[in-house]
Amino acid sequence: MVEGDNNKKVPDNKITIAIDGFSSTGKSTIAKQLAKALNYIYVDTGAMYRAVTYFALKQNYIGAEFFKIEKLIENLDQIQITFKFNNNLGFAEVYLNGENIESDIRTLEVSKYVSPVAAISEVRSKLVEQQKLMGKDKGIVMDGRDIGTVVFPDADLKIFMTASAETRAMRRYKELLERGHNLNYNDVLENVTTRDRIDSTRKDSPLMKAEDAIEIDNSDLTIAEQLTTLLKLSKEVIEKATTD
């Protein structure tokens, strides 16, 4: 649930916006800004899969040579994920059982294990149920891999973001360097392409473009250009929702 953002006044003609796409396409950055501009709630569903992965790592259910899938499934009810709006940052941070884990889930280690965790059906159904509840009143921008296909198949606006693997790896590499992580570009590229493969080929809710999604390749677009495009598309749909 998203708590603490009580100042949000969402108008009556609110819509649901689903943003899907490959890893490191900058979905979260743009989704966050779009939600802010529309005064909508923003939910980063990748953070929820990362939170489960962080839990699995902490409990020693997953590591370089092992993955105790049954243990993780058995203990899923010990995982409580919440979002709390941080006024200073201007977005909601993710909490695991009351502990703020927003920066702990952004490491390369969590990125390395998150795709196999996200491929487990029991994990997906738990998180999807929570995501559907978060969006029941509309006025939401949600980003992930299956938002337009599974979580909100009736979303009013669906966006599918793409960019070349090299562009995405370079963005992620710079972001991690800025956060003080010591790593090399080839490891990040390897992580990006491996995650693409696992996310797109898993049996349950594989990453794919919904038939009615609008595809945006943002390899050569600035964040400001992307925001302008998405705001224009959103306002067209909101206007239509008002006149219908």
Ligand code: DC
């Ligand atoms: O967006 P991200 O990189 O933080 O997502 C982390 C992983 O979680 C990603 O590799 C795939 C998975 N994921 C998913 O399967 N479904 C979602 N709706 C969001 C993320």
